Amino acid sequence: MPSLRQLRFLTALADTLNFSRAAEVCNVTQPTLSTGLKELEGRLGVALAERTRQSVMLTPAGEDIAARARRILAEVKDIEAAARQHSGAFQNEVRLGAIPTVGPFLLPRALPRIRRRWPELRIFLREELTESLAAGLAEGRLDIILVALPHDLGDAVVEPLFSDGYQLAVSKSHLLAARGAAAPEDLSRTPLLLLERGHCLQRHALSAFPGIELRADDTFAATSLPTLISMVEEGLGITLLPDLAIAAGASRGHEIALLPLPGACPRRVVLAWRPGSPHAAAFRQISALFREVHAATISA
Numbered sequence: 001m002p003s004l005r006q007l008r009f010l011t012a013l014a015d016t017l018n019f020s021r022a023a024e025v026c027n028v029t030q031p032t033l034s035t036g037l038k039e040l041e042g043r044l045g046v047a048l049a050e051r052t053r054q055s056v057m058l059t060p061a062g063e064d065i066a067a068r069a070r071r072i073l074a075e076v077k078d079i080e081a082a083a084r085q086h087s088g089a090f091q092n093e094v095r096l097g098a099i100p101t102v103g104p105f106l107l108p109r110a111l112p113r114i115r116r117r118w119p120e121l122r123i124f125l126r127e128e129l130t131e132s133l134a135a136g137l138a139e140g141r142l143d144i145i146l147v148a149l150p151h152d153l154g155d156a157v158v159e160p161l162f163s164d165g166y167q168l169a170v171s172k173s174h175l176l177a178a179r180g181a182a183a184p185e186d187l188s189r190t191p192l193l194l195l196e197r198g199h200c201l202q203r204h205a206l207s208a209f210p211g212i213e214l215r216a217d218d219t220f221a222a223t224s225l226p227t228l229i230s231m232v233e234e235g236l237g238i239t240l241l242p243d244l245a246i247a248a249g250a251s252r253g254h255e256i257a258l259l260p261l262p263g264a265c266p267r268r269v270v271l272a273w274r275p276g277s278p279h280a281a282a283f284r285q286i287s288a289l290f291r292e293v294h295a296a297t298i299s300a
Contacts, residue, residue: 006040007069014066074140078276093122097133098146101201105248110293130200148267156272159287162294163266166240168259177257184209193237196221204267205240
């Protein structure tokens with residue numbers, strides 16, 4: 001059977017595509033890593049990487065086996081964590097990933113409560129797009145992820161947190177600014193300023209009203225909600241802002257008008273973790289804490 005050490009060598013090479021850097025990641029010499037990978041190829045009977053003087057590429061078999069190796073190594077980490085759990089100790093660190101349209105508005109209020117509940121716990125935060133977070137969870141790079149549905153999370157355990165609706169943001173000089181609320185027809189007439197492709201909020205916003213085709217403004221794509229708000233403030237377009245971001249103060253100090261959107265389908269914010277995680281009970285407690293913080297933020 002392939003050894004865990006060999007699988008670590010392979011995943012390190014897949015991540016770096018460089019034998020020297022992969023050896024540094026694994027804290028071994030380059031000859032040791034190269035020998036280990038050759039032994040793995042011999043054991044499996046298939047080439048895993050193509051080597052030239054200029055570059056390293058994984059073969060299709062190497063890509064497939066590296067992905068499987070990541071999942072195996074993630075399960076091994078869960079076994080180690082389970083052993084600590086059975087010994088009565090909660091793991092001393094958690095790697096939490098969050099999407100940038102939720103994390104900045106929820107985590108600053110939630111982390112102090114988490115620290116009070118688990119004073120010895122260290123939380124390492126990663127802010128990434130949903131695709132990267134889902135992959136990081138499956139591969140064991142992350143322990144839990146804070147994301148919004150709909151999105152395919154594979155076999156991850158999904159704990160619902162809250163629904164996050166939208167409001168229409170327009171400049172104070174816009175014709176819609178004086179209205180008490182906006183209708184779907186108002187949105188269908190004008191392309192929306194949205195986040196760049198890859199942000200789940202872009203897809204969620206365009207599907208806020210099923211059966212009504214909403215269009216993105218193809219001339220511009222923002223990298224963050226603050227950029228979107230500034231563009232709207234300058235009268236360059238309109239956009240949809242999540243209720244959580246508004247309640248957390250994202251639009252505060254900006255000359256924009258916010259209009260309710262009756263009937264809009266909210267996105268569903270969830271916390272997810274691997275099925276084999278030994279800390280499911282603790283993660284559910286963290287989920288309950290997130291729900292409390294959200295409720296307090298929205299009602300403030």
